[in-house]
Amino acid sequence: MSEAVYPINIWINEERFARLQEAGLVDMAKDILAGMKVIQVLASPQQTELILEKFPTAKCDTATTKTIELLPRSVKNDLFNLVIERRSVNIVDVYLESLQ
Amino acid sequence: MACRERAVYFARVDIGLVVNNALSPHGGKLVERVLNPARARAAIQGLTSVPIRDQIAIECINIAYGFFSPLEGFMQQADVDAVVQDMRLAGGYVWSIPIVFDMSEEEVQQWGMQAGKTVLLSYQNQPLATFEIEEIFSYDKHVMAQHVYGTTDERHPGVRRTYGYKEKFLGGKITLVNTPKLNPPFDRYWYTPKELRRTFEEKGWRRVAAHQSRNVPHAGHEWLMKGAWFASNADAVLVSAVIGEKRIGDYIDEAIVLAHDALRKWGYFKEGTHMTSILLWDMRYAGPREAVFHALVRKNLGCTHHMFGRDHAGVGSYYDTYAAHRIFEELPDLGITPVRTLEWWYCPVCAEVTYEELCGHRDKAQQFSGTVIRSILDDGVKPPRLLFRPEVFDVVMGAAEQYGSPFVTEAYLERRKPILSIPPL
Secondary structure, eight states, rough: OOOOEEEEEEEEOOHOOOOOOHHHHHGSEEEEETTTEEEEEEEOOHHHHHHHHHOOEEEETTTTTTTEEOOOHHHHHHHHHHHHHTTTTTTTTHHHHHHH | OOOHHHHHHHHHHHHHHOOOOSSSSSTTTTOBOOOHHHHHHHHHHTTEEEOHHHHHHHHHHHHHHTTTTOOOOEOOOOHHHHHHHSSBBBBBOOSSSOEEEEEEEHHHHTTOOOOOOOOEEEEEEEEEEEEEEEEEEEEHHHHHHHHHHHHTTTTHHHHHHHHHSSSEEEEEEEEOOOOOOOOOTTGGGOOOOOHHHHHHHHHHHEEEEEEEEOOOHHHHHHHHHHHHHHHOOOOOOEEEEEEEEOOOBBBBHHHHHHHHHHHHHHSSSSSEEEEEEEEOOOOOOOOHHHHHHHHHHHHHHTOOOEOOOOOTTTTTTOOOHHHHHHGGGSOOOOOSSSEEEEOEEEETTEEEEEEEETTTOOOOBBBBOOOHHHHHHTOOOOOOOTTSSSHHHHHHHHHHHHSSBBBBOOHHHHOOOOSEEEOOO
C-alpha cells in the first residue's frame, strides 16, 4: 500500500442526515458527488491496511475515486456513531482499538 | 513438413498471411455442433457418462453453439501452446485464452478416458454433450498463468483457477446432444450466435457495438454505450452481460440483466437502438488478453464494434489502466473494431455526466465508479437520476426484496436457482 491517505466514505442517508442535524454537525458532511453528501473519515496507510484485512469485502478504489468503499454497513454505522459521539472525523484509531 | 517448409510456414503465420483474422465469424464459419433429439439419442447409446462441473458445462455450450468459433472442442496441446505463447491457435487465428478440459490422472483412469474414445458428458445428471477425445496431455500451469495473466501470483483469480486445474488436459470435439433451458429471467436474454445474427438482420442492424457488462449500469456506463454508438456510427448497442461465477459483493446476475434492459424499456435508449443479451462465461480477469477474447466472441455474435473502457477485464492492479486498449495495436485486423473510451465523470459546472476529453473543468470533476455506486446503494442512499436512473434503482431495490440483497451473499449463492437447466433427453 502506498503512503497515500484514502478516506473512508460514509454516505449520508436520511437517517444519518437527521442525526447530523440533531447533533448540529451538518456542516461536517461534504458534497462530493452530484449533491450527495458524505462524511469522510481519514485512515492512515497502516490503518487502511488493517481495515481492508479485517473486512475483505471492502475495496480501496485506487483507480477512480481514491476512496475506501464497500465496508459493511454495520462498520460504517459504528464509525458514524463515533463521529457523532466525538464530534470529529479523527476516530479510526478509537474504532480499531474497539475491535481488539 | 520439411524443416525449410516449416520455417516458411511459421514466418507466414507470423506476418498473418496464412489466415484472415478479419473474417466474421472468426475463422470464416460459425461453428454449430448440435444434434436434434432423435440423432442425439442414437449418438449417446452405449457411451460412458462422465459428470462435469459448471465451467466445463458452459464451455461445452459455448463451443457447440459457436460462441468460440473457430473452436470445435476443447483445445489440444498444439493449440494450448500456441495460445499461451503467441496468442494464436496453432492454425494461425488469433486466440488469447486457453479453453481446456482438465481431469485428474485418477479420473482419467476411472472413466477410461483415452484418445480415440467418445464419452458422454453429463451435467445436472442429464446428458449434455459428446466428447470425442483426440489427445490427453500435460501442460505447465505456471507457464500458462505467466503468459495468459502476466503473473503467477495466486491472489489473481485467473491464476488461482489455472493452478486449480487438475493434472491432465483432454482435447477433442464437442457436440451438444441436449438443449439447455435458460431459467427466468435469463431466458429472455439468451441468444445463440446464429439467433443473434438473424435478429440483427431482421432488425436491419448492420453496425452493432457490443458492451460487455458485469454490473448494473450507472450513468457512466450509459454514456460509455452512447459514446460508442456515436463513435461506431452504430445502428444499435448490444449489451452482452457476462453471466457466470460470482464473487461475494458482485451484483446478482438477475439485477444486471433486468437493469440493463430497463434502460431500453424506459427510453434512455430508443427502441431499436439497444438490446440486452447474456454470455455464459466465468471471467478470467486476464485484462488485455481477455479483452481480445471478448472482442472475438462478440464478433462471433455478429457485432462489428466492441467498446472498452477503463481497466477492462482487470482485477486489482495487475494491469495498466488502459492495457486493454493498447493490445489491439499489436494485432492484425480482427474484423471487429475496438472503441476505446477514457473516463466519464460528473461535472458540477457542466451539470452533467461528461467525458474526460471534452470537459474543461478537470479540477472540478467528481469521479464515480461502479464500486462507489454500490457503496452508495449499500448505505441506503438513492443516487440522483443524473448518475443512476430511477428505474434502474427500482430494479435494484426489487432484486433486494426478492433475493435479500442486490449483491451476492453466501445466502444468495446457497439458495439461487441455477441459471440454466438441462432437461431429460
